[in-house]
Amino acid sequence: MAKIGIITVSDRASAGVYEDLSGKAIIATLNDYLVSDWTEVYQVIPDEQDVIENTMIDMVDNKGCCLVITTGGTGPAKRDVTPEATEAVCDRMMPGFGELMRAESLKYVPTAILSRQTAGLRNESLILNLPGKPKSIRECLDAVFPAIPYCIDLMNGPYLDCNHEVIKPFRPKKK
Incomplete structure (x- = not known):
């Protein structure tokens, strides 16, 4: 069972x-x-970089989450430090996720360019930053989620099977 x-x-x-x-x-x-089957590991925490970092590390290293999704703290305000926390705990960054989310959000609001969402890899897990508004969350996930199951496959994570009538993940055809 996947832990997210x-x-x-x-x-x-x-x-x-x-x-x-x-x-x-x-x-x-x-x-x-x-x-x-999947189970959530869910926390609501303050905008404190050390708390964000420690929560991400705990979810990946101790709780075994293959995917960690954050919401909030990605704007230009002084206390918006989620991207900095993500960069601090990741081994490698995946900038394409943030680029695609901003491009998608620009279809709805011109202020999408103020968003600093990003993504990165820690060990064999993907950490993804989303904006804080529920409507924007769905818009951004609809754009990037098709790549997430394959990303997790490549890191030897659990197989995420999707409802193809709702979202169509990309996986290369097997030869």
Whole structure:
């Protein structure tokens, strides 16, 4: 069974000022996409770089998540440090994910260029940063998720089987 980490980075949601809708949007989207068994490892944390880094490390190194998806902390505000935390804990970066998400978001809002989403690899796991708005989460995941199952395959992770009527992952044809 695949373990997928979901991290909501928000001072206010972590303090209980408001409900975390973004993390729940990721979980709902993954439930739409995946037909294989998976379990969530879910946390809501403040915008503190050391907390973000330690949470990502724990989800990958200790909890065995093959995929960690963050939401929030990717804008230009001073406390938006999720990309810096991601870069600090990853062995290699995967800039194409951020590039595609920004291109997709530009179809809806001109401020998408302010977003700093990125992705990277830690050990045999993919860490992906998403924006903080639930609507944007689905738009971005619809764009990049077709590449995620194959990326996880290449890192010897669990096979993520998808509902092909909802999302069509790319995997090369076997010869």
